[in-house]
Amino acid sequence: MALQSLDIKRVSATTTPPPGVRVPVTGTVAKLIDVTKCIGCKACQTACMEWNDLRDEVGVNVGVLDNPPDMTEHSWTVMRFSEYENPDGNLEWLIRKDGCMHCEDPGCLKACPSPGAIVQYNNGIVDFHEENCIGCGYCVTGCPFDVPRISKKDNKAYKCTLCSDRVAVGQEPACVKTCPTGAIVFGTKEDMKEHAAERIVDLKERGFAQAGLYDPPGVGGTHVMYVLHHADKPSLYHGLPDNPRISPLVGLWKGVAKPLALAGIAMTALAGFFHYIKVGPNEVTEEDKAAEEEEAGASRHAALLKAPESNANDPNINAQDLPP
Amino acid sequence: MNQPDRDTSKDKIVRYNAGERINHWLVAITFVVLALSGLALFHPAMFWLSFVLGGGPWTRILHPFIGLLMFVCFALLALRFWRHNLIEKNDIGWLKNVGDVINNREENLPPVGRYNGGQKMLFWVMIACMAGLLLSGIVIWRAWFSWLFPIFVIRLAVVLHALCGFVLIAGIVVHIYAAIWVKGTVGAMTRGTVSRAWARKHHADWYRKMTGE
Amino acid sequence: MTNHWVDIKNADVILIMGGNAAEAHPCGFKWVTEAKAHNKAKLIVVDPRFTRSASVADFYAPIRTGTDIIFLGGVIRYLLEKDQIQHEYVKNYTDFSFIVREDFTFEDGIFSGYNADKHNYSKTTWDYELGEDGFVKTDPTLAHPRCVFNLMKHHYERYTPEMVESVCGTPKDKFLKVCEMLASTASPTRAGTILYALGWTQHSIGSQIIRTGAMVQLLLGNIGIAGGGMNALRGHSNIQGLTDLGLMTNLLPGYMTLPSESEQDFGKYIAARASKPLRPNQLSYWQNYGKFHVSLMKSWWGDAATADNNWAYDYLPKLDKPYDMLQVFELMKQGKVNGYIAQGFNPLAAAPDKGKIGASLAKLKFLVVMDPLATETSEFWKNYGAFNDVDPSQIQTEVFRLPTTCFAEEDGSLVNSGRWLQWHWKGAEPPGEARSDLEIMSTLFLKMRKMYAADGGKYPDPIVKLSWPYANPESPTAEELAKEYNGRALSDLADPKDASKIVRKKNEQVAGFAELRDDGSTACGCWIFAGCWTEAGNQMARRDNSDPTGIGQTLNWAWAWPANRRILYNRASCDLNGKPFDARRKLIGWNGQKWGGVDVPDFKVDEAPAGGMGPFIMNPEGVARFFAKGGMAEGPFPVHYEPFETPVGYNPLFPKNPAATSNPGARVFPDDRAMFGKADAFPHVGTTYRLTEHFHYWTKHAHLNAIIQPEQFVEIGEDLAKEVGVVAGERVKVSSKRGHIVAVAVVTKRIKKMTIEGKPVHHVGIPIHWGFKGLTKPGYLANTLTPGVGDGNSQTPEFKSFLVKVEKA
Numbered sequence A: 001m002a003l004q005s006l007d008i009k010r011v012s013a014t015t016t017p018p019p020g021v022r023v024p025v026t027g028t029v030a031k032l033i034d035v036t037k038c039i040g041c042k043a044c045q046t047a048c049m050e051w052n053d054l055r056d057e058v059g060v061n062v063g064v065l066d067n068p069p070d071m072t073e074h075s076w077t078v079m080r081f082s083e084y085e086n087p088d089g090n091l092e093w094l095i096r097k098d099g100c101m102h103c104e105d106p107g108c109l110k111a112c113p114s115p116g117a118i119v120q121y122n123n124g125i126v127d128f129h130e131e132n133c134i135g136c137g138y139c140v141t142g143c144p145f146d147v148p149r150i151s152k153k154d155n156k157a158y159k160c161t162l163c164s165d166r167v168a169v170g171q172e173p174a175c176v177k178t179c180p181t182g183a184i185v186f187g188t189k190e191d192m193k194e195h196a197a198e199r200i201v202d203l204k205e206r207g208f209a210q211a212g213l214y215d216p217p218g219v220g221g222t223h224v225m226y227v228l229h230h231a232d233k234p235s236l237y238h239g240l241p242d243n244p245r246i247s248p249l250v251g252l253w254k255g256v257a258k259p260l261a262l263a264g265i266a267m268t269a270l271a272g273f274f275h276y277i278k279v280g281p282n283e284v285t286e287e288d289k290a291a292e293e294e295e296a297g298a299s300r301h302a303a304l305l306k307a308p309e310s311n312a313n314d315p316n317i318n319a320q321d322l323p324p
Numbered sequence B: 001m002n003q004p005d006r007d008t009s010k011d012k013i014v015r016y017n018a019g020e021r022i023n024h025w026l027v028a029i030t031f032v033v034l035a036l037s038g039l040a041l042f043h044p045a046m047f048w049l050s051f052v053l054g055g056g057p058w059t060r061i062l063h064p065f066i067g068l069l070m071f072v073c074f075a076l077l078a079l080r081f082w083r084h085n086l087i088e089k090n091d092i093g094w095l096k097n098v099g100d101v102i103n104n105r106e107e108n109l110p111p112v113g114r115y116n117g118g119q120k121m122l123f124w125v126m127i128a129c130m131a132g133l134l135l136s137g138i139v140i141w142r143a144w145f146s147w148l149f150p151i152f153v154i155r156l157a158v159v160l161h162a163l164c165g166f167v168l169i170a171g172i173v174v175h176i177y178a179a180i181w182v183k184g185t186v187g188a189m190t191r192g193t194v195s196r197a198w199a200r201k202h203h204a205d206w207y208r209k210m211t212g213e
Numbered sequence C: 001m002t003n004h005w006v007d008i009k010n011a012d013v014i015l016i017m018g019g020n021a022a023e024a025h026p027c028g029f030k031w032v033t034e035a036k037a038h039n040k041a042k043l044i045v046v047d048p049r050f051t052r053s054a055s056v057a058d059f060y061a062p063i064r065t066g067t068d069i070i071f072l073g074g075v076i077r078y079l080l081e082k083d084q085i086q087h088e089y090v091k092n093y094t095d096f097s098f099i100v101r102e103d104f105t106f107e108d109g110i111f112s113g114y115n116a117d118k119h120n121y122s123k124t125t126w127d128y129e130l131g132e133d134g135f136v137k138t139d140p141t142l143a144h145p146r147c148v149f150n151l152m153k154h155h156y157e158r159y160t161p162e163m164v165e166s167v168c169g170t171p172k173d174k175f176l177k178v179c180e181m182l183a184s185t186a187s188p189t190r191a192g193t194i195l196y197a198l199g200w201t202q203h204s205i206g207s208q209i210i211r212t213g214a215m216v217q218l219l220l221g222n223i224g225i226a227g228g229g230m231n232a233l234r235g236h237s238n239i240q241g242l243t244d245l246g247l248m249t250n251l252l253p254g255y256m257t258l259p260s261e262s263e264q265d266f267g268k269y270i271a272a273r274a275s276k277p278l279r280p281n282q283l284s285y286w287q288n289y290g291k292f293h294v295s296l297m298k299s300w301w302g303d304a305a306t307a308d309n310n311w312a313y314d315y316l317p318k319l320d321k322p323y324d325m326l327q328v329f330e331l332m333k334q335g336k337v338n339g340y341i342a343q344g345f346n347p348l349a350a351a352p353d354k355g356k357i358g359a360s361l362a363k364l365k366f367l368v369v370m371d372p373l374a375t376e377t378s379e380f381w382k383n384y385g386a387f388n389d390v391d392p393s394q395i396q397t398e399v400f401r402l403p404t405t406c407f408a409e410e411d412g413s414l415v416n417s418g419r420w421l422q423w424h425w426k427g428a429e430p431p432g433e434a435r436s437d438l439e440i441m442s443t444l445f446l447k448m449r450k451m452y453a454a455d456g457g458k459y460p461d462p463i464v465k466l467s468w469p470y471a472n473p474e475s476p477t478a479e480e481l482a483k484e485y486n487g488r489a490l491s492d493l494a495d496p497k498d499a500s501k502i503v504r505k506k507n508e509q510v511a512g513f514a515e516l517r518d519d520g521s522t523a524c525g526c527w528i529f530a531g532c533w534t535e536a537g538n539q540m541a542r543r544d545n546s547d548p549t550g551i552g553q554t555l556n557w558a559w560a561w562p563a564n565r566r567i568l569y570n571r572a573s574c575d576l577n578g579k580p581f582d583a584r585r586k587l588i589g590w591n592g593q594k595w596g597g598v599d600v601p602d603f604k605v606d607e608a609p610a611g612g613m614g615p616f617i618m619n620p621e622g623v624a625r626f627f628a629k630g631g632m633a634e635g636p637f638p639v640h641y642e643p644f645e646t647p648v649g650y651n652p653l654f655p656k657n658p659a660a661t662s663n664p665g666a667r668v669f670p671d672d673r674a675m676f677g678k679a680d681a682f683p684h685v686g687t688t689y690r691l692t693e694h695f696h697y698w699t700k701h702a703h704l705n706a707i708i709q710p711e712q713f714v715e716i717g718e719d720l721a722k723e724v725g726v727v728a729g730e731r732v733k734v735s736s737k738r739g740h741i742v743a744v745a746v747v748t749k750r751i752k753k754m755t756i757e758g759k760p761v762h763h764v765g766i767p768i769h770w771g772f773k774g775l776t777k778p779g780y781l782a783n784t785l786t787p788g789v790g791d792g793n794s795q796t797p798e799f800k801s802f803l804v805k806v807e808k809a
């Protein structure tokens, strides 16, 4: 780890602790997306493509302004447009920049089976290291925000890196730099929360009584946060999860059950071993043989005298192997 | 030892013919590969097992295909042995006295057919697990099928797959141990035959059926 | 813009009407966001569609296209009725009290002087009443029935909230809410700004809509102050520079005008423009017209422009009529044009009625396209299936494609909407065979000059004698041109007050237009740019953004015309005594000796307030005009007229006068008139506009833009979608009388059915960006649908309001 800002806090599929001597004095970083300032210009989307050398397909229009219509391995962020008629009967056009939330407790990392394919830096950024990715898609299963995308070309998982390469050298992410309205800002998480608080005061004055910050506790908070006019109803914003958390199923799958199961398998094998040690093999004894001979002598059957192969090939015997 | 009136070449009873044996070992080999590769993904502590298929990506690529192969082979095997694994009255008694089984006191048990209650139970567990593994495996097969399913189904499937995998692996450990423990059993699957005494001792009803009672 | 981009942050109320700043000017929109975030500003958007600008607005009101004069007239009526105007401002700085000629009339939608056959006006009656002294008569008590205040009040009486609701489709309560929000800026300590663009200009009454907006701003005292103004958000990155440099067919650089056919006499030409003051002690700055004009002629023709030949006056063409785009294509269609150079222009895509444009181009002998891209225009002759269904064998036009560089591949300056000339530096080398526009034009010119010199011709002088002083005549540099339009002394300039003092040595760059002379001793390519490249160097390249008072007045960042002044009419930000109305937003003030502050005073610097000189120094009366006199084609007070393709069929203000249905002063070519559709066959209102994802017909060639908006679509409301039976993602056919397009339907709540004069009206939103060239999915040119009629003054086509019919494709 050459760059302190990219010291790693967590590594996927790794049970030993990562290097942890350096303490990040500055705390963690966060990107704050002020949905109430965003004009949906897609400059951020374009900057992301430029900085990261991504070129999606030139698609088609499916009847909405959102394009590409979904995130892909080439589109790490897309603008989501939602038309909402509020209770006063007035239209609101809610435009949300979608992308990785950089969860403090990342479901993707939790799910990933490949050591080092997903890391979380001390600064909070969750990054995919495609060279270690095996393409299983578990991160997709684990993510509460439906973020990672697996490329058809190389079967690796991709998503927003929070421009960790830029952040490492003291620059803000490309999308932040480009945003013409200042709807996206970047800094320490603490500063971003303060900035958000100011914005929320302004929004409340403008009549958005439920304005608030989206920093969902269910995933330990996120390093990408939203200022929402309707923080009480995140799902208005193109289905932003109201209470995102790592799914209990994923918790079960990746939780204590796993080591227990491994132990179970090992125990079964050990049980066998010690059983063998204790009671020993179950052998055909001389008595068993004698008993058999006795019984055979008592009743002898023609079938037995047939050659084994013809016996085995007896259609009747085979027929009985078939289920009813 | 050999009784003079007895044709020694017919001392053994055929338990599996060649086709059955090949089929079984195909199942067994694919299983081992699947179990090891599956375990590699199952828990970080096992990731080193990914060497079996040549590393992480190959594990991810090959496992499901081998899984399909195994499923097909297993399906044939299960069809062949279906009928013999129907639970009968004596099996219940056998199962009730499983303590005797474990302690090598088989003589106290009611006679069983071609397979004993334990084997039959395991057989059905295998069938359930293989069905579960196939269905869930398809759902979590990212490269081909996952996009067809909503996320909660995928999450359910991944748990199910892990669960079935676990049960099956544990079950097969028992299965293998039983084969080693009960001497003369492995031969049934390698050479195809068992001794008459083995048959009478472990599967008396089957023995009698085979010997013509 | 009277103000500038950064200044928007000083506004308390921002009205975006007739534009969609968030989408078309996203970077400038930053300052709207700043005003909201840091100045508690309220943003109002009035647009037929709920746009991305509306998505961040505090208040949105819908409006039917082309009816803004009704809406704004309604605002005027509201402000006057509720007396919500800035009294001191209006009384002193406008023509409120001026008395208008007695023979001026307005009846049933038509002003005095109308010629119904020619569709134009004689404007003599549209004037003030002058006294014996030659000055306008005024009535400061405002009691005179013909003072501008009373005439205006009467004129807008009909523009009631009910009328607004019925004609504009804006619910009354929403309209009144907008009025109330705007009225809050009548206070001297509150500023309101208006941002507009094509939603106002692209109408047959576009210029008048803008005037109505300006009148609202004057009533509120919002012109000349920080955070106020009438702010035209300009289009192409250098479109401001285009008009500044006089590239309109009737203009000369610096908003001087070409003479008309009747102006053969040089003295009269100047006199008509160098207007004498209409009130006592007014500056009437255009009195200097002669200095600017002569300096221009010296710049163009050098030694060939002499006092004896009236500074080469004869070299200037005398216009028989304007030769705007619509006129040129009309002539082309009539077979009167042989050749055409489309330089950085894609007329097949950009001009109205694509069918007509294509047919016209087909009549040319040759077409030269100078462009970095292979444009639709350059392949107008090629068959692209339904998208361009022409028969190449029938088209004989010879097409030359000359690949040019684009702005990023050359040094130069661009003028932004805020009138800032900002120098930029080459970012990349041009690819392939591309050559700069300068080089191509120069080569063409030199060839032509050679031919004229060798072969003579009808009148070779203007060409042969044109001054061409560049180091490499084949390829002048941007620096050379910039210095040329700044201007320089041709001989030592003596101080007019003291002939012994030389204020500017021969061949030095002038420091500003005040140094220009009409005796041939100065040359200046564009008087308003004088000061941009002085002896101190390239002022446009300055990049010091220090802002002493924090109100965004960065005078050392680049350079603004005129005279590096950032806010026009800034004298009006002070009261009669020269004290700023709002100390928080002080621009300039009178300190007892002179005017000064954080802006360059738009005033005579040493003119004491007591002298009564008005702040609108370009007007001979020194004040701003509610009464436009003869300045406009259709009348001195804006009147609502319906679009030429109207869904209503009559003018709701004058239902019984068909002559007043649509702009009586507009120029319409008969063939175009014949192609206007009627509401019975084309019941829906089409309006074209841009999307933030694309720049015109250009970025569809750019991969990234193609990705983020790949395929042509139209936007329709949910009701209309239901009526025609389509759901989002299906295709619809949109036809006008001139042709049709087929596109994906985006079904949206953002366009709503309106009730106009009791009847339902649906808008159809048609983004303009697609065509048959480029990386996006091929599409139809939106201008297949649009009508060939322009604004009565500027001839800007009526792209924003026409009739179509939507069907399931």
Ligand SMILES: Nc1nc2c(c(=O)[nH]1)N[C@H]1C(S)=C(S)[C@@H](COP(=O)(O)OP(=O)(O)OC[C@H]3O[C@@H](n4cnc5c(=O)[nH]c(N)nc54)[C@H](O)[C@@H]3O)O[C@H]1N2
Residues within 6 Å of the ligand: C017, C018, C019, C020, C021, C023, C024, C025, C046, C047, C048, C049, C051, C063, C064, C065, C066, C067, C068, C196, C197, C198, C199, C200, C233, C234, C235, C236, C687, C688, C689, C690, C691, C692, C693, C694, C695, C696, C800, C801
């Ligand atoms: N992304 C992008 N930006 C651009 C351009 C581009 O092509 N793409 N082009 C540049 C150029 S050259 C120009 S001129 C500017 C134009 O900038 P704008 O004028 O802002 O752009 P438009 O989208 O043509 O029209 C603006 C709005 O006017 C509304 N409108 C239509 N009719 C009316 C009406 O009668 N009344 C009112 N109140 N509103 C109406 C439309 O619904 C639309 O939302 O943009 C410049 N910026």
Ligand SMILES: Nc1nc2c(c(=O)[nH]1)N[C@H]1C(S)=C(S)[C@@H](COP(=O)(O)OP(=O)(O)OC[C@H]3O[C@@H](n4cnc5c(=O)[nH]c(N)nc54)[C@H](O)[C@@H]3O)O[C@H]1N2
Residues within 6 Å of the ligand: C198, C202, C235, C236, C343, C344, C345, C346, C347, C349, C350, C351, C370, C371, C372, C373, C375, C404, C405, C406, C407, C437, C688, C689, C690, C695, C696, C697, C698, C768, C782, C783, C786, C799
């Ligand atoms: N229906 C409808 N029609 C409209 C409008 C509308 O709102 N509705 N808007 C109108 C408006 S406001 C405008 S401004 C026009 C725009 O119409 P155009 O100006 O014709 O449109 P652009 O696509 O911007 O074309 C500019 C061309 O200049 C080229 N170019 C770029 N840089 C250079 C350069 O350095 N040198 C040269 N020689 N060429 C260069 C580009 O490649 C491009 O082909 O469209 C008008 N047409």
Ligand code: HEM
Residues within 6 Å of the ligand: A113, A136, B031, B034, B035, B037, B038, B039, B041, B042, B043, B059, B060, B061, B062, B063, B064, B065, B066, B067, B068, B070, B071, B130, B133, B134, B135, B136, B137, B138, B140, B141, B142, B158, B161, B162, B164, B165, B166, B168, B169
């Ligand atoms: C029947 C066909 C099977 C299919 C289609 C299938 C498919 C899959 C897939 C797609 C995965 C995810 C990793 C990857 O993409 O490669 C997986 C994981 C796994 N498979 Fe299978 N598999 C099958 C059978 C089996 C069998 C027989 C076993 C052995 C018992 C097994 C054990 C596992 C295990 C343990 C995992 C890891 C689960 C986890 O990470 O929790 N699978 N399988």
Ligand code: HEM
Residues within 6 Å of the ligand: B015, B024, B027, B028, B029, B031, B032, B074, B077, B078, B081, B085, B115, B119, B120, B123, B126, B172, B175, B176, B179, B185, B186, B187, B188, B189
């Ligand atoms: C990998 C090591 C394995 C070994 C050493 C092994 C050994 C044996 C032996 C010795 C038998 C004969 C038992 C008898 O006839 O009573 C047998 C039967 C059988 N084995 Fe295996 N086996 C292995 C793996 C598997 C696997 C992976 C499966 C399937 C998932 C399987 C399914 C069966 C079945 C179905 C039978 C027949 C018993 C019945 O139907 O109840 N075996 N095995």
Ligand code: SF4
Residues within 6 Å of the ligand: A037, A038, A039, A040, A041, A042, A043, A044, A045, A079, A097, A178, A179, A180, A181, A182, A183, A184
């Ligand atoms: S760049 Fe900024 S304003 Fe534009 S879409 Fe992105 S977040 Fe919104």
Ligand code: SF4
Residues within 6 Å of the ligand: A099, A100, A101, A102, A103, A105, A106, A107, A108, A109, A126, A142, A143, A144, A145, A146, A147, A148, A159
């Ligand atoms: S949003 Fe999804 S991909 Fe991003 S860090 Fe959270 S869990 Fe991982």
Ligand code: SF4
Residues within 6 Å of the ligand: A012, A108, A111, A112, A113, A114, A117, A118, A128, A132, A133, A134, A135, A136, A137, A138, A139, A140, A148, A150, A156, A157
């Ligand atoms: S696909 Fe996702 S979960 Fe699987 S290895 Fe790659 S990053 Fe990890």
Ligand code: SF4
Residues within 6 Å of the ligand: A044, A047, A048, A049, A051, A052, A076, A077, A099, A159, A160, A161, A162, A163, A173, A174, A175, A176
């Ligand atoms: S932070 Fe970087 S990677 Fe993430 S969306 Fe922004 S530009 Fe793209």
Ligand code: SF4
Residues within 6 Å of the ligand: A180, C024, C025, C026, C027, C028
């Ligand atoms: S051209 Fe691009 S950078 Fe310039 S103002 Fe428009 S959106 Fe911004």
Ligand SMILES: [Mo]
Residues within 6 Å of the ligand: C234, C235, C236, C239
């Ligand atoms: Mo424009």
